[in-house]
Amino acid sequence: xxxxxxxxxxxxxxxxxxxxxxxxxxxxxxxxxxxxxxxxxxxxxxxxxxxxxxxxxxxxxxxxxxxxxxxxxxxxxxxxxxxxxxxxxxxxxxxxxxxxxxxxxxxxxxxxxxxxxxxxxxxxxxxxxxxxxxxxxxxxxxxxxxxxxxxxxxxxxxxxxxxxxxxxxxxxxxxxxxxxxxxxxxxxxxxxxxxxxxxxxxxxxxxxxxxxxxxxxxxxxxxxxxxxxxxxxxxxxxxxxxxxxxxxxxxxxxxxxxxxxxxxxxxxxxxxxxxxxxxxxxxxxxxxxxxxxxxxxxxxxxxxxxxxxxxxxxxxx
Numbered sequence: 081x082x083x084x085x086x087x088x089x090x091x092x093x094x095x096x097x098x099x100x101x102x103x104x105x106x107x108x109x110x111x112x113x114x115x116x117x118x119x120x121x122x123x124x125x126x127x128x129x130x131x132x133x134x135x136x137x138x139x140x141x142x143x144x145x146x147x148x149x150x151x152x153x154x155x156x157x158x159x160x161x162x163x164x165x166x167x168x169x170x171x172x173x174x175x176x177x178x179x180x181x182x183x184x185x186x187x188x189x190x191x192x193x194x195x196x197x198x199x200x201x202x203x204x205x206x207x208x209x210x211x212x213x214x215x216x217x218x219x220x221x222x223x224x225x226x227x228x229x230x231x232x233x234x235x236x237x238x239x240x241x242x243x244x245x246x247x248x249x250x251x252x253x254x255x256x257x258x259x260x261x262x263x264x265x266x267x268x269x270x271x272x273x274x275x276x277x278x279x280x281x282x283x284x285x286x287x288x289x290x291x292x293x294x295x296x297x298x299x300x301x302x303x304x305x306x307x308x309x310x311x312x313x314x315x316x317x318x319x320x321x322x323x324x325x326x327x328x329x330x331x332x333x334x335x336x337x338x339x340x341x342x343x344x345x346x347x348x349x350x351x352x353x354x355x356x357x358x359x360x361x362x363x364x365x366x367x368x369x370x371x372x373x374x375x376x377x378x379x380x381x382x383x384x385x386x387x388x389x390x391x392x393x394x395x396x397x
Contacts, residue, residue, distance in 0.1 A: 086133040086140065091158055093118070093140050095130045102127030105144070107158055118156055119163040122146050130154070132181040136188055137206060141166070143178040150175030153190070155206065166204065167211040170195045178202075182229035184236055187254060191226045198223020201240070203254055215256045218243040226250070230277035232284040235302060237262075239274050246271040249286065251302055262300055263307040266290050274298070278325040280332050283350050285310070287322055294319020297334065299350055311352040314339050322346070324373040328380045333358070333396065335370045343369035345382065345396065358396060361386045370394075 083095040096106045101120045104127065108115040121128035121144050128144040135141075140158070145151040149168050152175070156163035169176035169192045176192040179199070183189075188204045197216045200223050204211035217224035217240050224240035231237070236252045245264045249272070252259035265272035265288050272288040279285075288298045293312055296319045300307040313320035313336050320336040321343075327333075332348045342363050348355035363369040367385035374381050380396040 084131065084133040084142075086135055088135040088140050088158070089138050093133055093142075093156070093158075095133070097127070100125065103129045105130045105140075105142070105156060105163065118158060119160045121154070121163070132179060132190075134181045134183050134188060136183050137186060139206065141181060141188055141204075141206070143181070145175065148173060151177045153178045153192070153204070153211065166206075167208050169193075169202070169211070180227045180229060184229065184231045189229050189236060189238075191223075193223060196221070199225050201226045201238070201252065201259065214252065214254065215259045217241075217250070217259070228275060228277050230279065230284070232277075232279040233282055233302060237277055237284055237302075239277075241271075245269065247273050249274045249277075249288075249300065249307070262302060263304040265298065265307065276323065276325040278327055278332065280327045280350070281330050285325055285332050285348070285350075287325065289319065291317060293317070295321050297322045297325075297332075297336070297348065297355070310348055310350065311355040313337075313346070313355070324370075326373050326375055326380060328375055328396070329378060333373070333380050335373070345370050345380075361394065362388075367391075 085092055085094045092108045094106050097103045102125050104120050105118040107118050130142045130144045133142045140156045144154045153166045155166045174195050178190045178192045181190045190202050191199045192202045193199045198221050201214040226238045226240040228239045238250050240250045241247045246269050249262040251262050274286045274288045277286045284300050286298050289295045294317050297310040299310050322334050322336040324335045334346055335343050336346045337343050345358045347358050361384045368391045370382045370384045372383045385391045
């Protein structure tokens with residue numbers, strides 16, 4: 081099996097397994113002859129199991145394990161000699177387990193455990209000295225488990241748990257002083273569980289859950305005052321269960337359930353007044369609601385069962 085196909089300057093890197101080498105890093109130029117293993121990082125049948133492959137400045141970055149240093153951050157130029165461990169974040173045989181690798185500009189952000197702070201926010205410019213700890217958001221060994229990294233207005237947005245206010249929305253400029261929680265959306269230790277962070281025209285939309293509104297659509301300009309519920313689409317503690325946020329030509333499209341309609345395609349310009357259902361496709365809970373949303377060449381494609389044609393392909397332009 082193959083996993084994590086990533087294009088780096090015309091070469092595709094991926095994780096693949098053989099009986100001799102286990103799961104290791106491979107590359108391909110699209111030909112059989114040019115499809116080869118880059119390096120047997122954990123020599124023999126054991127697997128280094130490359131994960132979270134990301135392209136940055138013409139190099140591949142990924143997490144992998146070897147015998148002596150556990151799971152750490154690696155980089156590769158596509159050659160065996162040029163495939164090296166970037167930094168041993170958890171010194172020695174312990175694993176820092178880098179996860180959620182995400183490129184923003186020329187900076188690679190990720191979560192890792194250095195053995196003292198738990199999984200916290202790290203960043204790298206691609207060099208060993210430039211791979212550094214950003215902030216101990218949840219002091220102690222448990223970590224804040226940052227994830228959902230997204231760029232909006234030049235800032236990094238992500239979710240994290242500081243151990244006091246639950247899983248909430250955070251922002252960072254890459255420095256400790258510039259890293260802070262945006263707003264305690266679900267007050268106290270309750271989790272707002274922000275997800276599907278999506279930038280549209282400088283506004284960050286996301287899904288969040290509160291006790292009074294349930295799962296609904298939210299937005300932020302990066303300040304607590306500018307963080308608000310866009311529209312209470314389905315009133316009550318259950319919420320609309322909105323999902324599949326997509327930016328189509330400067331408008332946000334998503335799937336939501338209203339008080340009088342089953343899941344349908346909705347759109348929003350960021351205000352309650354311009355958040356509305358696009359078109360009733362008469363989906364039904366016993367059939368297939370709008371699914372598999374994808375943006376292709378300026379159009380939104382999705383699959384839905386409208387009770388007339390069965391499950392078919394639809395588009396919105």
